[in-house]
Amino acid sequence: VGVSRRRTERLVNLVLCLLSTRRFLTATQIARTVPGYEHDENDPREHEAFQRMFERDKAELRELGVPVETGTTSVFDTEPGYRVAERDYALPDIHLAPDEAAAVGLAARLWQSAGLASAASSALLKLRAAGMDVDPTATLGVEPVVAGEPAVDVLLAAVRARRGVRFDYRGSHDDEPVTRHLEPWGVVSWHGRWYVVGYDTDRGAQRSFRLSRVAGVVKPVGREGAYTLPDQLDLLGAVATFEGGSVDHGEAVVRVRPGAAAGLRRGAAAVEQSGDPHPDTPETWDAVTVGYRDPGALARRLAGYGGDVVVTGPPELRAAVVRHLRAVADR
Amino acid sequence: MSATDRLGRLLAVVPYLLARPGIRVADAAGDLGVTEQQLRDDLQLLFLCGLPGYGPGDLIDMVLDEETVTITFDAGMSRPLRLTADEALALVVALRALAEVPGMGGGGALERALAKLESAAGDAAAEAGRVSVRMDTDASVQGRTDGERLTVVRGAVDRGRALRITYYTAARDATTERVVDPIRVLLVEGRTYLEAWCRGAEAVRRFRLDRIDAATELDEPSAPPPGAGGGDVTGGVFQPEPGDPAVTLRLARRARWVAEYYPCEKAEEEPDGATIVTLRTGDLGWARRLVLGLGADAEVLDPPELADAVRSAAESALKYYPDQPV
Numbered sequence: 001v002g003v004s005r006r007r008t009e010r011l012v013n014l015v016l017c018l019l020s021t022r023r024f025l026t027a028t029q030i031a032r033t034v035p036g037y038e039h040d041e042n043d044p045r046e047h048e049a050f051q052r053m054f055e056r057d058k059a060e061l062r063e064l065g066v067p068v069e070t071g072t073t074s075v076f077d078t079e080p081g082y083r084v085a086e087r088d089y090a091l092p093d094i095h096l097a098p099d100e101a102a103a104v105g106l107a108a109r110l111w112q113s114a115g116l117a118s119a120a121s122s123a124l125l126k127l128r129a130a131g132m133d134v135d136p137t138a139t140l141g142v143e144p145v146v147a148g149e150p151a152v153d154v155l156l157a158a159v160r161a162r163r164g165v166r167f168d169y170r171g172s173h174d175d176e177p178v179t180r181h182l183e184p185w186g187v188v189s190w191h192g193r194w195y196v197v198g199y200d201t202d203r204g205a206q207r208s209f210r211l212s213r214v215a216g217v218v219k220p221v222g223r224e225g226a227y228t229l230p231d232q233l234d235l236l237g238a239v240a241t242f243e244g245g246s247v248d249h250g251e252a253v254v255r256v257r258p259g260a261a262a263g264l265r266r267g268a269a270a271v272e273q274s275g276d277p278h279p280d281t282p283e284t285w286d287a288v289t290v291g292y293r294d295p296g297a298l299a300r301r302l303a304g305y306g307g308d309v310v311v312t313g314p315p316e317l318r319a320a321v322v323r324h325l326r327a328v329a330d331r
Numbered sequence: 332m333s334a335t336d337r338l339g340r341l342l343a344v345v346p347y348l349l350a351r352p353g354i355r356v357a358d359a360a361g362d363l364g365v366t367e368q369q370l371r372d373d374l375q376l377l378f379l380c381g382l383p384g385y386g387p388g389d390l391i392d393m394v395l396d397e398e399t400v401t402i403t404f405d406a407g408m409s410r411p412l413r414l415t416a417d418e419a420l421a422l423v424v425a426l427r428a429l430a431e432v433p434g435m436g437g438g439g440a441l442e443r444a445l446a447k448l449e450s451a452a453g454d455a456a457a458e459a460g461r462v463s464v465r466m467d468t469d470a471s472v473q474g475r476t477d478g479e480r481l482t483v484v485r486g487a488v489d490r491g492r493a494l495r496i497t498y499y500t501a502a503r504d505a506t507t508e509r510v511v512d513p514i515r516v517l518l519v520e521g522r523t524y525l526e527a528w529c530r531g532a533e534a535v536r537r538f539r540l541d542r543i544d545a546a547t548e549l550d551e552p553s554a555p556p557p558g559a560g561g562g563d564v565t566g567g568v569f570q571p572e573p574g575d576p577a578v579t580l581r582l583a584r585r586a587r588w589v590a591e592y593y594p595c596e597k598a599e600e601e602p603d604g605a606t607i608v609t610l611r612t613g614d615l616g617w618a619r620r621l622v623l624g625l626g627a628d629a630e631v632l633d634p635p636e637l638a639d640a641v642r643s644a645a646e647s648a649l650k651y652y653p654d655q656p657v
Contacts, residue, residue: 004334005376011338012380019407020382033383064339065415090410094451099440104448107425107441116421121364122339123418128362129343129411131350140437141485144429144518145564146466159462160420172587175604186463189428192520212591235465263504266544279651300624306644310651322652324626328645331630 010036011057015066019089023073024081027054058082091130102138110144116153149194151211151218152187159184161224164201168215177215182207183227190239197238199227208242249293252302253312255285260308264288264301287312299324337373340365344373345391345408352401359400374400381406419455420462422448428464432518466521481516483546484525488513491553494527497545498538502614506544511536512553514560528555535560537569569594575611578618579633582606586628589621607632619644 013034018025031037031050039046061068067088070080096104104127108120124134151167158165165184168177184198193210200207255274256264258281265271265288274287288309292298299317302309303324311318340363347363348354360370374395381390381404392404414422423445430441449456487494494513499506511527514535518524523540535555577596582589584604597609612618615637622629622641631638 008334008338008341009376009379012341012377013385015342016380016406016408017383035385060335060338064335064342065412067413086407086410089412091413092451092453094447096444096447097440099438100444100447103426103429103437103440103444104422107422107429107444110425110429111421116417116425119415119417120421120425122336123414123422125340125343125347125363126411126414126418129347129350131346139515140440141489142516142518142523144432144466146520152464156420156424156462156464157417160416160459173584186465189464189466189521192522233463235463261504262506263499263501266499266506300626302624303626303648304620304624306619306623307648307651310648318652322649324624325645325648325652327627328623328641329649331642 006036007057010034011060014057015061015084018066018068018082018084019086021083024069024071024077024083026077026079026081027051028079030054030082091126094127094130094132096127096132098133098138099140101132101134102140104132105134105138106140106144108134110146116156119153146189146192149211151196151214152194154218154220155184155187155196155211158218158220159186161220162227162229163220163224164222164226165218166221167209167218169209170213170215172213180207180209181221182209185229185233186235188235188239190236190243195239195242197235206238208239249291250295250314251289251291252298252314252317254288254290254302255310255312256288256305257281257308258283258286261288261305264290264305264309285310295320339412341373341377342408343411344370345377345402345405346411348393348400348402349405349409353399354401355398356395356400371395414452414455416455416459419448419452420459423452423456423459424462424464428466432466480540480543480546481523483548484513484540484543485516487546487548487553488516488525490548493549493551493553494525495547495549496525496538496543499542499544501542502612502617504616504620510549511538512555514553514555517564519564526560527553528559535562537564572611572613575613576615576634577609577611578615578631578637579607579609580622581630581632582608582625583628586625589625589629615640623648 013036014030017030017034025033027050028041031039031041031054037050037054039050041047058068067084069083069085069088071083072079072081104124108124111117111120128134155165162183164181166179166181169180170177181201182196182198183201184196186197188195188197188208193212195208195210197206197208199205251269254264255276257278268288268290270287270289272287274285276285277283278285290298295317299320302311302317303321306325311321344363348359351359356370357367360367363370365373374393377391378393379390383389388404389406390404391402391406391408394401394403426441426445426448430445452459484494492513493510495508495510497506497508509529509531511525511529514526514528516523517526517537524537525540525543526535526537528534529536580589581601582605587606590598590606590608593610595608595610597607599607601607618637619640622631622637623644631641
């Protein structure tokens with residue numbers, strides 16, 4: 001029988017003993033009761049070894065979430081005692097309808113590859129132990145999957161503890177990673193990518209960071225409860241602004257060869273026959289109107305169609321497309 | 332597995348079995364996420380644990396045979412331990428994030444489950460209440476049309492009916508009509524997909540909901556071949572085929588987003604900040620459009636016919652801009 005098995009057995013017995021007592025039991029009383037703590041109390045070295053062992057066991061139980069209370073039963077007790085109150089220990093009754101259980105299963109699966117996986121599965125284990133049946137494959141009609149991002153759990157723990165973090169970050173314009181300090185407010189999955197939003201203490205302003213650009217690990221720094229969250233917190237909005245770049249709305253008019261550029265036509269505000277003859281075919285150009293929010297992205301897209309799409313206006317867009325095409329032709 | 336993990340499991344095993352008298356050991360092991368042998372080891376250990384006195388009437392007792400197990404004395408371990416703050420956080424935050432995703436549906440099950448969990452978790456959940464995870468999806472951006480399409484597509488999945496869809500394929504820049512046998516609806520990395528058997532292609536395809544231009548439920552059953560679909564999509568919805576041609580590009584720093592946006596087989600950085608990426612595409616026309624659009628920021632290193640195609644496309648396109656100064 002291995003040491004760890006004997007230790008596990010002792011810990012289970014300790015939990016049962018502390019749960020079964022109403023009085024606070026002193027370490028000495030526990031040593032005389034729970035198997036595995038037997039020792040000669042009069043031998044200082046043995047007694048010290050027991051005390052170290054008992055401290056470690058208590059710490060392990062508390063780490064697991066067992067609420068070990070410390071106190072004395074009577075004013076005449078000189079030594080502190082320990083007990084576990086059933087009402088603090090036990091998960092309260094929880095009855096979940098089948099679709100609610102499916103929802104919980106879905107929530108746990110969400111973390112499978114995105115941090116928090118072990119916390120989610122141990123939570124599920126406890127709910128099952130409370131009598132809930134979770135079909136691990138049940139869905140609510142839609143099966144959500146998110147990409148793995150190991151930093152998510154560290155960041156969520158930091159948000160929960162209101163603790164700052166430090167990480168090396170390489171922004172889209174940085175050559176080398178730069179160490180950043182952030183008071184994280186929350187984590188966002190935006191367009192399938194993970195971000196953290198918070199107060200950048202180096203820059204003295206709100207900032208968003210894309211987690212895929214974090215080099216190495218995210219480390220918690222400083223004390224817990226170091227900051228408070230802003231009252232009005234729009235995490236999605238913060239990331240959308242961060243990634244949205246220019247918010248230069250507009251409409252472009254382009255000429256499109258008949259039958260070409262299906263993707264452009266799908267999202268178009270209007271498609272009309274222009275009547276202008278196409279120089280190289282017997283057909284006439286179609287006039288297509290497209291709305292845009294990011295002129296740079298639209299220029300890339302229009303240039304991608306080559307001669308199938310010719311920009312009429314606005315002039316800056318027309319110039320940008322020609323610039324793209326010329327750069328390629330001159331290479 | 333650590334000793335702490337095992338202890339956590341042991342504290343859950345007794346109440347779990349208590350709630351399910353006569354359960355098959357193999358089924359219990361599957362639910363608890365361990366092998367049958369591990370569970371039998373756990374039970375052997377629990378047999379030796381009990382209440383002070385540790386006599387025959389004090390120890391945890393159970394009827395364990397080849398097949399099944401029934402707890403007959405729980406020694407006071409009738410309920411699982413409360414959720415820790417981390418456990419409550421994991422479930423509460425995920426439920427809340429999912430409940431806010433438009434089109435998730437579920438008839439309020441997410442919200443109801445959330446309320447029950449929050450009340451059962453108590454203080455642990457209160458801490459989780461201060462942590463936000465938000466997920467956006469295409470449905471939240473694109474609004475009503477996609478919402479209606481999602482209703483049609485989910486209806487077909489629920490009722491097990493085939494669908495006729497008009498679908499835009501970005502790789503070929505073409506819209507086609509096809510009949511598909513729906514398998515499931517996926518929400519992967521913020522986008523909604525219909526996974527279905529495409530009768531024309533005779534293969535499983537994942538259709539982006541925002542590229543389904545029309546969908547009609549047919550009066551015939553959805554009949555994908557047995558075993559089709561249901562695969563793991565955590566590595567991405569689109570896995571390039573190994574036989575697809577490889578394209579190697581040199582991307583200037585300004586075009587580094589390409590390496591983050593498209594699944595690349597290789598991405599190596601050069602001393603000057605440029606990145607050399609290799610990606611696979613079933614359609615060189617797609618690659619030509621990508622490179623043309625990147626202009627000065629991308630150079631085709633391989634294959635040479637792509638480099639030629641890109642250059643000649645740019646040259647012939649420039650003929651339509653006679654007024655633009657060189």
